[in-house]
Amino acid sequence: MKDYTIAVLGCGVMGTAVTSAILSTSFDEYPSKIICCNSSEKSSNALKAKLTHPIVEYSFGAESNKNAVEQADVIVLGCKPYMYKDVYEQVKGGLSGDQLLISLLAGITIEELQVFSPYVAKVMTNTPAQFGCGMATIAFSSEAEPKYEQLVMKLISPVGKAIKIPEKNMDAATALVGSAPAFCLLMMEALIDGGVRMGIPYDTARQCAAKVMEGTGKMVDQTGDHPAVLKSKVCTPGGTTIGGLLKLEDAGVRGAIARAIEEAANISKSFSKK
Numbered sequence: 001m002k003d004y005t006i007a008v009l010g011c012g013v014m015g016t017a018v019t020s021a022i023l024s025t026s027f028d029e030y031p032s033k034i035i036c037c038n039s040s041e042k043s044s045n046a047l048k049a050k051l052t053h054p055i056v057e058y059s060f061g062a063e064s065n066k067n068a069v070e071q072a073d074v075i076v077l078g079c080k081p082y083m084y085k086d087v088y089e090q091v092k093g094g095l096s097g098d099q100l101l102i103s104l105l106a107g108i109t110i111e112e113l114q115v116f117s118p119y120v121a122k123v124m125t126n127t128p129a130q131f132g133c134g135m136a137t138i139a140f141s142s143e144a145e146p147k148y149e150q151l152v153m154k155l156i157s158p159v160g161k162a163i164k165i166p167e168k169n170m171d172a173a174t175a176l177v178g179s180a181p182a183f184c185l186l187m188m189e190a191l192i193d194g195g196v197r198m199g200i201p202y203d204t205a206r207q208c209a210a211k212v213m214e215g216t217g218k219m220v221d222q223t224g225d226h227p228a229v230l231k232s233k234v235c236t237p238g239g240t241t242i243g244g245l246l247k248l249e250d251a252g253v254r255g256a257i258a259r260a261i262e263e264a265a266n267i268s269k270s271f272s273k274k
Protein backbone atom coordinates (compact mmCIF):
# COMPACT_ATOMS: atom_id res chain seq x y z
CA MET A 1 0.00 0.00 0.00
CA LYS A 2 1.35 3.48 -0.87
CA ASP A 3 0.49 7.02 0.31
CA TYR A 4 -2.24 5.76 2.54
CA THR A 5 -4.07 7.28 5.49
CA ILE A 6 -4.69 5.73 8.91
CA ALA A 7 -7.62 6.85 11.10
CA VAL A 8 -7.14 5.96 14.77
CA LEU A 9 -10.60 5.90 16.36
CA GLY A 10 -9.77 6.26 20.06
CA CYS A 11 -6.36 7.66 20.81
CA GLY A 12 -6.12 6.93 24.53
CA VAL A 13 -3.43 4.82 26.18
CA MET A 14 -3.28 2.02 23.59
CA GLY A 15 -4.18 4.03 20.48
CA THR A 16 -1.44 6.51 21.36
CA ALA A 17 1.07 3.73 22.13
CA VAL A 18 0.53 2.14 18.70
CA THR A 19 0.59 5.51 16.90
CA SER A 20 3.79 6.60 18.72
CA ALA A 21 5.43 3.25 17.93
CA ILE A 22 4.65 3.66 14.21
CA LEU A 23 5.98 7.24 14.29
CA SER A 24 9.20 6.16 16.03
CA THR A 25 10.27 3.89 13.15
CA SER A 26 10.40 3.92 9.40
CA PHE A 27 9.63 1.16 6.95
CA ASP A 28 8.53 0.85 3.35
CA GLU A 29 4.73 1.10 2.99
CA TYR A 30 4.83 3.97 5.52
CA PRO A 31 1.55 5.93 5.94
CA SER A 32 1.40 9.47 4.57
CA LYS A 33 -1.18 10.62 7.12
CA ILE A 34 -2.44 9.49 10.55
CA ILE A 35 -5.65 11.07 11.86
CA CYS A 36 -5.95 10.67 15.64
CA CYS A 37 -9.60 10.80 16.73
CA ASN A 38 -11.02 11.18 20.23
CA SER A 39 -14.51 11.89 21.46
CA SER A 40 -13.67 15.03 23.46
CA GLU A 41 -11.79 18.24 22.66
CA LYS A 42 -10.00 17.92 26.01
CA SER A 43 -8.45 14.54 25.11
CA SER A 44 -7.65 15.76 21.61
CA ASN A 45 -5.78 18.79 22.99
CA ALA A 46 -3.94 16.66 25.55
CA LEU A 47 -2.85 14.32 22.75
CA LYS A 48 -1.69 17.24 20.60
CA ALA A 49 0.49 18.41 23.50
CA LYS A 50 2.28 15.07 23.81
CA LEU A 51 2.30 13.74 20.24
CA THR A 52 3.29 16.06 17.44
CA HIS A 53 4.47 14.88 14.06
CA PRO A 54 4.20 16.32 10.55
CA ILE A 55 1.99 13.47 9.28
CA VAL A 56 -0.41 13.53 12.27
CA GLU A 57 -3.76 15.33 12.31
CA TYR A 58 -6.14 15.53 15.29
CA SER A 59 -9.90 15.53 15.48
CA PHE A 60 -12.74 14.86 17.90
CA GLY A 61 -16.45 14.16 17.81
CA ALA A 62 -18.77 11.93 15.79
CA GLU A 63 -18.76 13.98 12.57
CA SER A 64 -14.93 14.13 12.58
CA ASN A 65 -14.77 10.36 13.05
CA LYS A 66 -16.83 9.91 9.90
CA ASN A 67 -14.68 12.40 7.97
CA ALA A 68 -11.52 10.62 9.11
CA VAL A 69 -12.91 7.23 8.09
CA GLU A 70 -13.89 8.57 4.66
CA GLN A 71 -10.23 9.48 4.07
CA ALA A 72 -8.80 6.29 5.61
CA ASP A 73 -7.39 3.18 3.98
CA VAL A 74 -6.59 1.71 7.40
CA ILE A 75 -8.74 2.16 10.54
CA VAL A 76 -7.26 1.48 13.99
CA LEU A 77 -9.98 0.92 16.59
CA GLY A 78 -8.69 2.03 20.01
CA CYS A 79 -11.84 2.79 22.02
CA LYS A 80 -13.06 0.69 24.97
CA PRO A 81 -14.65 -2.61 23.89
CA TYR A 82 -18.21 -1.66 24.92
CA MET A 83 -18.02 1.50 22.74
CA TYR A 84 -17.38 -0.17 19.41
CA LYS A 85 -21.04 -0.33 18.31
CA ASP A 86 -21.50 3.42 18.97
CA VAL A 87 -18.32 4.16 17.04
CA TYR A 88 -19.58 1.98 14.17
CA GLU A 89 -22.86 3.93 14.11
CA GLN A 90 -20.88 7.19 13.90
CA VAL A 91 -18.63 6.12 11.03
CA LYS A 92 -20.70 3.61 9.02
CA GLY A 93 -21.53 6.24 6.37
CA GLY A 94 -17.81 6.65 5.68
CA LEU A 95 -16.89 2.98 5.34
CA SER A 96 -15.92 1.84 1.86
CA GLY A 97 -16.10 -1.91 2.48
CA ASP A 98 -12.47 -2.58 1.57
CA GLN A 99 -10.62 -0.73 4.35
CA LEU A 100 -8.32 -2.65 6.67
CA LEU A 101 -9.56 -2.60 10.29
CA ILE A 102 -6.95 -3.09 13.01
CA SER A 103 -8.72 -3.59 16.34
CA LEU A 104 -6.95 -3.15 19.68
CA LEU A 105 -10.09 -4.15 21.60
CA ALA A 106 -10.22 -6.94 24.16
CA GLY A 107 -12.89 -9.55 23.61
CA ILE A 108 -14.76 -8.33 20.53
CA THR A 109 -14.51 -11.09 17.92
CA ILE A 110 -13.38 -10.82 14.32
CA GLU A 111 -16.91 -11.74 13.23
CA GLU A 112 -18.35 -8.86 15.26
CA LEU A 113 -15.70 -6.47 13.94
CA GLN A 114 -16.49 -7.40 10.35
CA VAL A 115 -19.40 -4.93 10.39
CA PHE A 116 -16.64 -2.39 9.59
CA SER A 117 -14.95 -4.40 6.84
CA PRO A 118 -14.19 -8.01 5.88
CA TYR A 119 -10.49 -7.19 6.34
CA VAL A 120 -9.84 -7.41 10.08
CA ALA A 121 -6.67 -7.78 12.14
CA LYS A 122 -7.44 -8.29 15.82
CA VAL A 123 -4.49 -7.17 17.91
CA MET A 124 -3.84 -7.64 21.60
CA THR A 125 -1.00 -5.53 22.93
CA ASN A 126 -0.07 -4.04 26.30
CA THR A 127 1.00 -0.88 28.12
CA PRO A 128 4.80 -1.53 27.81
CA ALA A 129 4.13 -0.79 24.11
CA GLN A 130 4.35 2.89 25.16
CA PHE A 131 8.08 2.31 25.71
CA GLY A 132 8.72 0.15 22.63
CA CYS A 133 9.00 -3.02 24.72
CA GLY A 134 5.44 -4.27 24.39
CA MET A 135 4.11 -7.56 23.11
CA ALA A 136 1.41 -7.95 20.49
CA THR A 137 -0.52 -10.98 19.27
CA ILE A 138 -2.43 -10.71 16.02
CA ALA A 139 -5.25 -12.79 14.53
CA PHE A 140 -6.57 -12.15 11.02
CA SER A 141 -9.89 -12.65 9.31
CA SER A 142 -9.55 -15.14 6.47
CA GLU A 143 -10.04 -12.27 3.99
CA ALA A 144 -7.33 -10.07 5.57
CA GLU A 145 -4.58 -12.62 6.05
CA PRO A 146 -3.37 -12.99 2.46
CA LYS A 147 -3.90 -9.33 1.55
CA TYR A 148 -2.75 -7.42 4.63
CA GLU A 149 -0.59 -9.65 6.86
CA GLN A 150 2.73 -8.03 5.89
CA LEU A 151 1.42 -4.48 6.31
CA VAL A 152 -0.12 -5.21 9.72
CA MET A 153 3.13 -6.82 10.92
CA LYS A 154 5.04 -3.68 9.84
CA LEU A 155 2.56 -1.38 11.57
CA ILE A 156 2.33 -3.33 14.85
CA SER A 157 5.88 -4.70 15.31
CA PRO A 158 7.24 -1.28 16.42
CA VAL A 159 5.37 -1.73 19.74
CA GLY A 160 8.10 -4.27 20.63
CA LYS A 161 7.37 -7.74 19.30
CA ALA A 162 4.42 -9.04 17.27
CA ILE A 163 3.40 -12.63 16.57
CA LYS A 164 0.50 -14.13 14.67
CA ILE A 165 -1.85 -16.48 16.56
CA PRO A 166 -5.19 -18.14 15.78
CA GLU A 167 -8.26 -16.22 16.94
CA LYS A 168 -9.27 -19.07 19.28
CA ASN A 169 -6.25 -18.14 21.46
CA MET A 170 -7.03 -14.41 21.57
CA ASP A 171 -8.90 -14.37 24.91
CA ALA A 172 -6.00 -16.22 26.52
CA ALA A 173 -3.60 -13.74 24.88
CA THR A 174 -5.70 -10.88 26.26
CA ALA A 175 -4.89 -12.26 29.71
CA LEU A 176 -1.25 -13.22 29.04
CA VAL A 177 -0.32 -10.12 27.03
CA GLY A 178 -2.84 -7.41 27.95
CA SER A 179 -3.50 -8.10 31.64
CA ALA A 180 -0.27 -9.78 32.74
CA PRO A 181 1.74 -6.53 33.06
CA ALA A 182 -0.54 -5.82 36.06
CA PHE A 183 0.18 -9.30 37.45
CA CYS A 184 3.94 -8.71 37.02
CA LEU A 185 3.55 -5.34 38.76
CA LEU A 186 1.88 -7.04 41.72
CA MET A 187 4.81 -9.48 41.87
CA MET A 188 7.25 -6.58 41.63
CA GLU A 189 5.46 -4.73 44.40
CA ALA A 190 5.82 -7.83 46.58
CA LEU A 191 9.55 -8.16 45.74
CA ILE A 192 10.06 -4.52 46.68
CA ASP A 193 8.08 -4.97 49.91
CA GLY A 194 10.32 -7.90 50.83
CA GLY A 195 13.46 -5.88 50.14
CA VAL A 196 12.17 -2.95 52.17
CA ARG A 197 11.12 -5.29 55.00
CA MET A 198 14.71 -6.53 55.15
CA GLY A 199 16.14 -3.01 55.22
CA ILE A 200 16.80 -2.01 51.59
CA PRO A 201 15.63 1.58 50.84
CA TYR A 202 12.53 1.70 48.57
CA ASP A 203 14.21 3.27 45.56
CA THR A 204 17.08 0.76 45.60
CA ALA A 205 14.61 -2.12 45.99
CA ARG A 206 12.50 -0.74 43.10
CA GLN A 207 15.50 -0.60 40.76
CA CYS A 208 16.63 -4.09 41.76
CA ALA A 209 13.16 -5.61 41.26
CA ALA A 210 12.68 -3.92 37.87
CA LYS A 211 16.05 -5.11 36.57
CA VAL A 212 15.50 -8.65 37.90
CA MET A 213 12.15 -8.86 36.03
CA GLU A 214 13.64 -7.43 32.84
CA GLY A 215 16.75 -9.61 32.97
CA THR A 216 14.81 -12.79 33.73
CA GLY A 217 12.51 -12.10 30.80
CA LYS A 218 15.48 -11.61 28.47
CA MET A 219 17.12 -14.81 29.73
CA VAL A 220 13.98 -16.87 28.99
CA ASP A 221 13.56 -15.21 25.59
CA GLN A 222 17.18 -15.53 24.47
CA THR A 223 17.95 -19.07 25.71
CA GLY A 224 14.61 -20.57 24.68
CA ASP A 225 15.00 -22.78 27.77
CA HIS A 226 11.99 -23.80 29.84
CA PRO A 227 11.80 -21.57 32.98
CA ALA A 228 12.02 -24.72 35.14
CA VAL A 229 15.47 -25.48 33.64
CA LEU A 230 16.74 -21.96 34.31
CA LYS A 231 15.20 -22.00 37.80
CA SER A 232 16.90 -25.27 38.74
CA LYS A 233 20.27 -23.73 37.83
CA VAL A 234 19.77 -21.03 40.49
CA CYS A 235 18.96 -23.55 43.25
CA THR A 236 22.09 -24.40 45.23
CA PRO A 237 21.38 -27.44 47.45
CA GLY A 238 20.42 -26.19 50.90
CA GLY A 239 20.63 -22.59 49.63
CA THR A 240 18.59 -19.40 49.77
CA THR A 241 16.71 -19.79 46.48
CA ILE A 242 15.23 -23.25 47.08
CA GLY A 243 14.16 -22.04 50.53
CA GLY A 244 12.35 -19.06 49.05
CA LEU A 245 10.80 -21.12 46.23
CA LEU A 246 9.30 -23.61 48.69
CA LYS A 247 7.65 -20.71 50.56
CA LEU A 248 6.09 -19.59 47.26
CA GLU A 249 4.89 -23.13 46.48
CA ASP A 250 3.44 -23.47 50.03
CA ALA A 251 1.44 -20.27 49.41
CA GLY A 252 0.09 -21.59 46.08
CA VAL A 253 1.63 -18.74 44.09
CA ARG A 254 2.08 -20.85 40.92
CA GLY A 255 -1.59 -21.92 40.88
CA ALA A 256 -2.80 -18.42 41.77
CA ILE A 257 -0.94 -16.85 38.83
CA ALA A 258 -2.09 -19.50 36.36
CA ARG A 259 -5.68 -19.09 37.63
CA ALA A 260 -5.40 -15.30 37.23
CA ILE A 261 -4.68 -15.87 33.52
CA GLU A 262 -7.67 -18.25 33.33
CA GLU A 263 -9.99 -15.71 35.02
CA ALA A 264 -8.86 -12.79 32.83
CA ALA A 265 -9.27 -14.94 29.69
CA ASN A 266 -12.82 -15.92 30.71
CA ILE A 267 -13.72 -12.27 31.36
CA SER A 268 -12.32 -11.32 27.93
CA LYS A 269 -14.47 -14.05 26.36
CA SER A 270 -17.59 -12.70 28.09
CA PHE A 271 -17.07 -9.23 26.48
CA SER A 272 -17.99 -10.54 23.03
CA LYS A 273 -21.35 -11.88 24.24
CA LYS A 274 -22.62 -8.49 25.48
Ligand SMILES: NC(=O)c1ccc[n+]([C@@H]2O[C@H](COP(=O)([O-])OP(=O)(O)OC[C@H]3O[C@@H](n4cnc5c(N)ncnc54)[C@H](OP(=O)(O)O)[C@@H]3O)[C@@H](O)[C@H]2O)c1
Nearest residue numbers: 010011012013014038039040043078079080081105106178
Ligand atom coordinates in the same frame (compact mmCIF):
# COMPACT_ATOMS: atom_id res chain seq x y z
N1 LIG B 1 -4.97 -0.33 28.86
C1 LIG B 1 -4.49 -1.56 28.72
O1 LIG B 1 -3.66 -2.06 29.48
C2 LIG B 1 -4.94 -2.39 27.54
C3 LIG B 1 -4.23 -3.55 27.24
C4 LIG B 1 -4.60 -4.30 26.15
C5 LIG B 1 -5.69 -3.90 25.38
N2 LIG B 1 -6.38 -2.80 25.71
C6 LIG B 1 -7.53 -2.44 24.86
O2 LIG B 1 -7.27 -1.18 24.30
C7 LIG B 1 -8.50 -0.49 24.13
C8 LIG B 1 -8.33 0.93 24.59
O3 LIG B 1 -7.99 0.92 25.97
P1 LIG B 1 -7.24 2.17 26.60
O4 LIG B 1 -6.73 1.72 27.90
O5 LIG B 1 -6.31 2.76 25.59
O6 LIG B 1 -8.49 3.15 26.83
P2 LIG B 1 -8.48 4.72 27.03
O7 LIG B 1 -7.14 5.20 27.45
O8 LIG B 1 -9.67 5.05 27.86
O9 LIG B 1 -8.74 5.26 25.56
C9 LIG B 1 -9.97 5.18 24.91
C10 LIG B 1 -10.01 6.32 23.93
O10 LIG B 1 -11.16 6.18 23.12
C11 LIG B 1 -11.64 7.49 22.85
N3 LIG B 1 -13.02 7.42 22.44
C12 LIG B 1 -14.11 7.10 23.17
N4 LIG B 1 -15.23 7.17 22.40
C13 LIG B 1 -14.81 7.55 21.16
C14 LIG B 1 -15.47 7.82 19.95
N5 LIG B 1 -16.80 7.69 19.82
N6 LIG B 1 -14.74 8.20 18.89
C15 LIG B 1 -13.40 8.34 18.97
N7 LIG B 1 -12.70 8.11 20.12
C16 LIG B 1 -13.42 7.72 21.18
C17 LIG B 1 -11.45 8.22 24.16
O11 LIG B 1 -11.47 9.62 23.91
P3 LIG B 1 -12.05 10.65 25.03
O12 LIG B 1 -11.03 10.65 26.13
O13 LIG B 1 -12.13 11.92 24.29
O14 LIG B 1 -13.38 10.11 25.46
C18 LIG B 1 -10.08 7.70 24.58
O15 LIG B 1 -9.04 8.50 24.04
C19 LIG B 1 -9.57 -1.26 24.90
O16 LIG B 1 -10.49 -1.78 23.99
C20 LIG B 1 -8.83 -2.32 25.63
O17 LIG B 1 -9.53 -3.55 25.57
C21 LIG B 1 -6.03 -2.02 26.75
